[in-house]
Amino acid sequence: MSEQWVVVVTDAEAVRTALHPLYGDALTVVRSQWHQELLDEIANVLAATTDVCSLGTGRTPDHQVTVKASVLHLPSRPAARLARYPKNAISLTAVVVPAD
Numbered sequence: 001m002s003e004q005w006v007v008v009v010t011d012a013e014a015v016r017t018a019l020h021p022l023y024g025d026a027l028t029v030v031r032s033q034w035h036q037e038l039l040d041e042i043a044n045v046l047a048a049t050t051d052v053c054s055l056g057t058g059r060t061p062d063h064q065v066t067v068k069a070s071v072l073h074l075p076s077r078p079a080a081r082l083a084r085y086p087k088n089a090i091s092l093t094a095v096v097v098p099a100d
Helices: 012-026 036-047 076-082
Strands: 005-009 027-031 052-059 065-071 090-094
Touching: 005 012, 012 027, 036 052, 036 065, 036 076
Parallel strands: 005 027, 065 090
Antiparallel strands: 052 065
16 A cells, blocks of 8 residues: 555645645645634633643544644633634543533
């Protein structure tokens, strides 16, 4: 099996033009739904939460980059701020959740 390369970028055509001569058909260029600035904003909101267990990036099955975080619990103020962002840009797991 040959190597395959997936690149997620905001300017897919420019990257495809630059990299296709080097990688040929092994290259898949995916246009990102989110700009890095948006992902950074989301990460900053989460980083300001004192109960963050882990914070980084993740990838959806269709190769979109997300902010991926695990928090002990999510207080209402950061939850309200995060609700302003596209839900598909955030992958969030809370360790402590309300009982049903």
